[in-house]
Amino acid sequence: MNKALPTHNLSIYVANRPGALVRIAQAFSRRGFNIESLVVSPGATGDFSRMTITAKGDEAGLEQIIMQCSKLVDVLACREHSDEEVVARELGLVKVAVDAAQRGEVLQIADHFRAKTVDLTETSIVLEVTGGSEKLDAMVELLRKFKIVELVRTGKVIMARGEGET
Amino acid sequence: MSEHQMNGAEALILSLEKIGIEVAFGIPGGSAIPLYDAMYKVRKKMKFVLVRHEQGAAHMADGYARATGKPAAVLVTSGPGAANTVTGIMTAYMDSIPMIVVTGQSVRGMLGKDAFQEADIFNLTLPIVKHSYLLKNANDIPRVLKEAYHIATTGRPGPVLIDVPKDVGTDLCTAGLDAEMNLPGYHPEPKGYTPETLQAIADALAKSRRPVIVAGHGAVLSHAEDELRTLAETMQIPVTSTLLGKGVFPDSHALSLEGLGMHGTAYANRALVECDLMISVGARLDDRILGVPAMFCRDAVKIHIDIDAAEFGKLVKPDIRCRGDAKTVLQDLLPLLEPGDTAEWRKALAGYKKKWPLGYAKKGGLHPPQIIDALNKLTGGKAVMTTDVGQHQMWAWQFYKCDKPWQFISSGGAGTMGFGLPSAIGAQFGRPDETVVAIVGDGGFQMTMSELATAAIHKLPVKVFLMNNHYLGMVRQWQDMFYDERYSGVDLEGNPDFVQLAKAYGILGLNLKRAADIPKVLKKALEHRGPVLVNVEVVKHEEVYPMVPPGKPLEDTVMEHPKKKKGRPAGRRATTAATKANRE
Ligand SMILES: Cc1ncc(C[n+]2csc(CCOP(=O)(O)OP(=O)(O)O)c2C)c(N)n1
Numbered sequence: 001m002n003k004a005l006p007t008h009n010l011s012i013y014v015a016n017r018p019g020a021l022v023r024i025a026q027a028f029s030r031r032g033f034n035i036e037s038l039v040v041s042p043g044a045t046g047d048f049s050r051m052t053i054t055a056k057g058d059e060a061g062l063e064q065i066i067m068q069c070s071k072l073v074d075v076l077a078c079r080e081h082s083d084e085e086v087v088a089r090e091l092g093l094v095k096v097a098v099d100a101a102q103r104g105e106v107l108q109i110a111d112h113f114r115a116k117t118v119d120l121t122e123t124s125i126v127l128e129v130t131g132g133s134e135k136l137d138a139m140v141e142l143l144r145k146f147k148i149v150e151l152v153r154t155g156k157v158i159m160a161r162g163e164g165e166t
Numbered sequence: 167m168s169e170h171q172m173n174g175a176e177a178l179i180l181s182l183e184k185i186g187i188e189v190a191f192g193i194p195g196g197s198a199i200p201l202y203d204a205m206y207k208v209r210k211k212m213k214f215v216l217v218r219h220e221q222g223a224a225h226m227a228d229g230y231a232r233a234t235g236k237p238a239a240v241l242v243t244s245g246p247g248a249a250n251t252v253t254g255i256m257t258a259y260m261d262s263i264p265m266i267v268v269t270g271q272s273v274r275g276m277l278g279k280d281a282f283q284e285a286d287i288f289n290l291t292l293p294i295v296k297h298s299y300l301l302k303n304a305n306d307i308p309r310v311l312k313e314a315y316h317i318a319t320t321g322r323p324g325p326v327l328i329d330v331p332k333d334v335g336t337d338l339c340t341a342g343l344d345a346e347m348n349l350p351g352y353h354p355e356p357k358g359y360t361p362e363t364l365q366a367i368a369d370a371l372a373k374s375r376r377p378v379i380v381a382g383h384g385a386v387l388s389h390a391e392d393e394l395r396t397l398a399e400t401m402q403i404p405v406t407s408t409l410l411g412k413g414v415f416p417d418s419h420a421l422s423l424e425g426l427g428m429h430g431t432a433y434a435n436r437a438l439v440e441c442d443l444m445i446s447v448g449a450r451l452d453d454r455i456l457g458v459p460a461m462f463c464r465d466a467v468k469i470h471i472d473i474d475a476a477e478f479g480k481l482v483k484p485d486i487r488c489r490g491d492a493k494t495v496l497q498d499l500l501p502l503l504e505p506g507d508t509a510e511w512r513k514a515l516a517g518y519k520k521k522w523p524l525g526y527a528k529k530g531g532l533h534p535p536q537i538i539d540a541l542n543k544l545t546g547g548k549a550v551m552t553t554d555v556g557q558h559q560m561w562a563w564q565f566y567k568c569d570k571p572w573q574f575i576s577s578g579g580a581g582t583m584g585f586g587l588p589s590a591i592g593a594q595f596g597r598p599d600e601t602v603v604a605i606v607g608d609g610g611f612q613m614t615m616s617e618l619a620t621a622a623i624h625k626l627p628v629k630v631f632l633m634n635n636h637y638l639g640m641v642r643q644w645q646d647m648f649y650d651e652r653y654s655g656v657d658l659e660g661n662p663d664f665v666q667l668a669k670a671y672g673i674l675g676l677n678l679k680r681a682a683d684i685p686k687v688l689k690k691a692l693e694h695r696g697p698v699l700v701n702v703e704v705v706k707h708e709e710v711y712p713m714v715p716p717g718k719p720l721e722d723t724v725m726e727h728p729k730k731k732k733g734r735p736a737g738r739r740a741t742t743a744a745t746k747a748n749r750e
């Protein structure tokens with residue numbers, strides 16, 4: 001039972017209509033799938049939205065969910081993508097409590113991850129970092145040595161490489 | 167509409183008529199008054215039927231669709247009116263029944279403010295509709311109605327709900343009734359198969375020596391009965407039908423094994439245990455027919471034809487999946503067929519039919535199967551039959567023999583008690599010249615019996631046969647078989663005098679208490695020109711067999727009480743037997 005369940009990347013292209021998000025969320029929740037992150041944004045044309053969902057669960061359950069989502073009237077496409085097929089990015093904002101003495105080391109870590117300082121006070125610093133989710137994880141891990149006051153991550157967005165369709 | 171501009175409600179009623187809705191069932195209320203006012207003013211062809219409970223309205227629309235293939239509308243008010251339709255919508259959704267449900271709603275400015283009779287019916291029903299709309303703009307109405315009809319009736323059919331805020335109904339609608347649909351994500355009938363898929367199916371069929379066809383509701387909905395029959399006859403393949411597939415292959419056909427699953431025939435279940443190939447035509451292979459899903463047709467090649475890809479692998483992993491409309495798939499498949507050799511297999515199955523025929527007790531009081539059997543003979547299996555849910559439903563399925571689809575109407579996926587009478591009313595509206603018989607239990611009938619008024623007012627000659635065992639019989643059967651006869655909450659003491667009840671509604675009520683009266687009473691009921699309620703006092707303790715006990719595979723189909731002792735009078739306490747059964 002304790003086997004770690006795989007994480008899946010799903011991209012859903014959906015007509016921008018009321019209820020579409022709830023219908024999709026219900027397809028997951030009804031089958032016991034936990035959504036780890038969900039990003040909804042306008043598609044290339046105004047009437048459509050792009051949803052990127054990462055969720056944990058077994059393969060059979062995932063196949064069911066993809067088919068259940070695909071048949072929703074508002075959904076144009078629902079696809080799973082392996083990590084290799086896509087470029088994946090996430091943006092994170094981390095607020096760390098730091099005094100002048102600690103600032104140097106925090107900035108060093110930030111520099112290593114190419115994070116930007118977007119806010120700075122006597123007692124805190126806010127870093128903005130972009131990249132793969134693992135990169136964000138790694139940076140956050142290193143910053144834990146200080147006091148992380150707040151952490152906000154957008155969740156992963158993905159796009160198929162080359163000729164592939166997201 | 168020349169001197170008068172139409173408002174949203176009028177556009178909605180006119181759109182319902184334009185898309186071809188012939189009948190609407192419902193009850194008005196505050197938020198629905200504009201809709202009802204519009205009906206008063208602009209309705210021309212569409213019939214309106216005032217019901218007594220909104221659940222009844224939904225089941226009537228459902229019964230109408232199951233009898234005609236055409237959707238009907240349900241027209242109710244907000245809040246409680248809309249909420250009362252939920253059971254009916256769920257019932258239709260589970261069985262893929264097209265339906266247009268229009269609910270009144272509070273005015274737009276009040277949405278989300280807990281206004282009087284505001285219920286978020288859009289969100290309440292999301293998991294039980296094929297699609298739904300909350301209207302925000304009166305000009306959307308013609309398009310939404312057109313889309314709703316298209317969505318409800320194409321692909322895998324289902325109910326569509328349209329929530330109409332009261333002030334959308336009173337706003338001007340300047341859009342023409344000829345609207346364009348805008349459904350970029352909806353592709354209902356993609357042919358999800360290739361010539362290779364069909365060839366693979368044909369090859370598997372040609373190789374098989376012990377094939378079985380499972381015919382389901384999808385075969386009915388796509389009108390595939392002729393193709394199905396050709397498939398079975400060309401290849402000499404026995405056919406078993408699901409509850410909702412009843413009649414799509416003639417029950418009387420030599421190749422018919424009749425029903426399968428929990429209360430299917432022992433020979434159909436045995437065929438599925440022994441087959442080397444199972445081809446499902448429009449059946450979704452749900453848990454009620456599989457026994458233990460992982461053990462279903464374990465060693466057989468499994469072919470699944472369904473219009474809905476989401477059905478593949480839900481419980482049974484098919485070896486060949488073929489997504490498409492059953493009729494089209496079979497039409498494409500038939501030319502590829504090369505008859506195999508099933509003679510030995512058919513001989514074996516004929517043996518099982520002899521060994522385990524469907525049967526019932528004839529002595530010691532009236533038995534529901536006996537009544538169904540008599541009805542079957544009297545009507546020649548030509549009447550439209552609806553059922554409620556429970557033991558009587560299973561007996562109706564077993565003993566009423568249909569040679570045509572669209573004739574046996576029963577709540578399968580949802581198993582909704584209270585379905586029998588209103589669905590019969592809906593069916594009778596759809597097929598006014600045919601005999602419509604409802605087989606109901608004393609439990610379920612009392613959930614929607616207020617619709618006797620609807621039948622009476624419209625002089626609908628529905629024949630209701632109430633199998634009165636004074637019990638929630640099906641639950642009692644489970645408690646008898648698997649819970650050591652601990653009868654809990656199943657005694658329907660306090661049943662009314664149903665004949666008096668019928669009379670109170672001004673319809674004919676008859677009692678049937680003795681076997682000798684069966685022919686006389688049934689004839690009288692069938693020949694009566696108005697609605698009839700026949701109270702049949704059946705034996706209180708009787709169980710439906712064959713049965714696949716819950717959690718058991720089809721191999722374990724039982725023909726009698728698991729530990730029945732010879733001579734044990736039906737329903738007498740048999741502690742040892744029951745205790746043993748419980749321990750297993
Ligand atoms: C609305 C609803 N409530 C409860 C049930 C559970 N249930 C299934 S069969 C049954 C008993 C039905 O009794 P009755 O209508 O008298 O029919 P019988 O089994 O006695 O023929 C019950 C309570 C149900 N299917 N539907």
Ligand SMILES: [Mg+2]
Nearest residue numbers: 607608637639
């Ligand atoms: Mg009963």
